[in-house]
Amino acid sequence: MNPVALTLIELGAVIFVLGFLARLAGRISMSPIPLYLIGGLVFGAGGIVDLGGVREFSHLAGEIGVILLLLLLGLEYTAKELFTGLRRSWQAGVVDAVLNFIPGAAVALLLGWGALGAIVMGGVTYISSSGIVAKVITDLGRLGNRETPTILSILVFEDLAMAIYLPILTAMLAGVSWFGGLQTVGISLAVITVVLVMALRYGHHVSKAVHSENSEVFLLNVMGLALLVAGLASAMQVSAAVGAFMLGIAISGTTAHLASRLLEPLRDLFAAIFFVAFGLNTDPASIPPVLGWALLLAVVTAVTKIVTGWWAAARAGVAVPGRARAGTSLIARGEFSIVIAGLAVTSGAVAGELAALATAYVLIMAVLGPLAARFTEPAVKALRGRYSRQKAPAPVA
Amino acid sequence: MNVDETELPGFGVRKDFMTKSGRRIGVVTHRDGETELIISAWDDPDTCQASIPLTGDEASALGNLLGSQRIVMQLTEEHKEVPGIVTRQFNILPESPYRDQPMGRAAIRTRTSVSIVAIMREGEVIPSPGPDAILHAGDLLVAVGTQEGLDAAAKILRNG
Incomplete structure (x- = not known):
């Protein structure tokens, strides 16, 4: 069989299985991400079937998947929302960053990953x-x-934090010196500020430039521009994903809305391939040794997210049940954790077990998050019910 | 009335207020124009007991119902002293012969002595509409007159 035919068959089989997994995820109303990751583990190196042929394609497709993930994230927000979100939530955002960054970093240091x-x-x-x-x-x-x-403004803060974090990470992974690192951070901060101000003032020009009544022209415009910006950002060491995110923010109004509707199916396809590609490159045999650490991290960072949400909601004047809901809603980790781990693994600058730990961690958190959010309400009610029964005065008869 | 407006980044805008009875009520307007009616739970004003998606037509129908109720009550109160005067609301149905026609064409005042004192449209009030006011499907007319006159006016608006 010629190699193209083989690759097509393998790719077709993989995507077909992804479709099945996505349907399964929809049936039990959970995120498909953990299933995609498991799919990748099964097909990948050391898995049940080794599909080597699709790896080359899936690598580039995965990159496009990351760009589309971030582009659509940017399209969801307007520059105005980002500013108000930032003003409203920066304290909560900082608490969130500190509480949830430390556990991961600490475990990595304990494992000797530098x-x-x-x-x-x-x-x-x-x-x-x-x-x-x-x-x-x-x-x-x-x-x-x-x-x-x-909850939403904490997410906004996190997404903006990514726009600073990813360029720093990209620079460090590339082994840039301290001074070079500072330079990249400077560049990315300047770019972010310029883009936000431009988006606020002249966003409609960008929107007008890409907009077209013809959906084919529109799709090609947006897609072309996104890849172009992402490539340029990557060349400047600012991380391709952040370039796409910034472009998404600059496009606003109905254009943004139409663009996200048009690009959604493409994102779903390429992002699915990205998750599978990540799983493909992770050896399933490397997961059991780090499972204990993943569970520990899961418990600790579930608690830290609950504390973050609780504190932020309390500051906003929300009562106890709402605080619990805010906290548990934030537990889920997913696409961006994998994006970060993926960046690190592709660069080859970190230990191989990191991919295994990140995979196991996201597998747990993507399932645990929605479950925790769903069962918060009954849990709080039951706890409070018991509490108030104890407190209620005994009947006088 | 103090209506709180809160941005929901990535979704749209929430506009709500606290009722006297301690329930939070309002709407969430999605980016794509969809509207959701939200009503808080009785035991926890932070939670929504119901969030009901409304189409554009449904939202304006609900707005008309709520808005006109007040006008009708006010008018009824004012006319309480005058026996025989009744306030009533008429809905302009899509199949009404006067749909998209100026109101004067129906000649309700001349034919039935009934006065149309307001038109409710998409939650807004058009007070004392003139004969050239165009009637649209979904409009709610607030009319004042005698019982017989109002019956006749209803028939005219329905059948011509």
Whole structure:
């Protein structure tokens, strides 16, 4: 069989299985990300079937998947929302970053992965999955709840933090010197500021430039521009994903809305391939040794997210049940943890077990997060019920 | 009335207020124009007991119902002293012969002595509409007149 035919068959089989997994995930209303990762583990190196042929394609497709993930994330926000979100939530955002970065970093140091490994694992445990959290909020009908703006503005802060974190990480992974690192950070901060101000003032020009009534032209415009910006950002060592995120923010209004509707299927496809590609490159045999650490991290960072959400919601004047909901809603980690781990693994600058730990961790958190959010309400009610029964005065008869 | 407006980054805007009875009520307007009616739970004003997605038509129908109720009550109160005067609301149905026509074409005042004192449209009030006001499907007319006159006016608006 010629190699192209073989690759096509393998790729087709993989995507077909992904479709099945996505349907399964939908049936039990959970995020498909953990299933994609497991799919990748099964097909990958050391898995049940080794599909070597698709690796080359899936690598590039995975890169595009990351760009699309971040582009669509940027499209969801307007520059104005980012500013108000930042103003409203920066304290909560800082608490969130500190509490959730430290556990990951500490475990990496304990495992002897060095400063670089610590920065990577800190990022992995820090960032909640906006995709999963948003889905949990809509699925549970909590959009009108009072704690919801708090949750969303913490997510906004995290996403903006990514725009600073990813360039730093990219520079460090590339082995840039301290001075060079500072330079990249300077460049990325300047770029972010310029883009935000431009988006606020002239966002409609960018939107107009890419907009077209013809959906084919529109798709090609947005996609082309996204890859172009991502490539340029990558060439400047600012991380391709951040370039795409910034482009997404600059596009606003109806154009942004139409663009995200148009790109959603593409993102779903390429992001799925990205998760599988990550799983493909992880040896399933490397997971059991780090499973204990993953569980420990899961418990600790679930608690730290609950503390973050609780504290932030309390500051916003939300009562106890709402605080618990805010805390548990933030537990889910997903796509961005894998994006960070993926960046680190591809660069080859970190220990191989890191991919295994990140995979195991995200597998746990992507499942645990939505479950915790769902069962918060009954749990709080039961606890409070018992509490108030104890407190109630005994009947006088 | 103090309506709180809160941005929901990535989703849209929530506008709500606290009722006297301690329930939070309002709407979430999604980025794509969808509207959701939200009502808080009785035991926890932070939670939503119901969030009901409404189409554009449904939202404006609900707005008309709530808005017109107050006007009708006010008018009824004012006309309480005058026996025989009744306030009533008429819905302009899509199949009404006067749909998209100026109101004067129906000549309700001349034919039935009934006055149309307001039109409720998409939650807004158009007070004392003139004969050239165009009637749209979904409009709610607030009319004042005698019982018989109002019956006749209803028939005219329905059948021409």
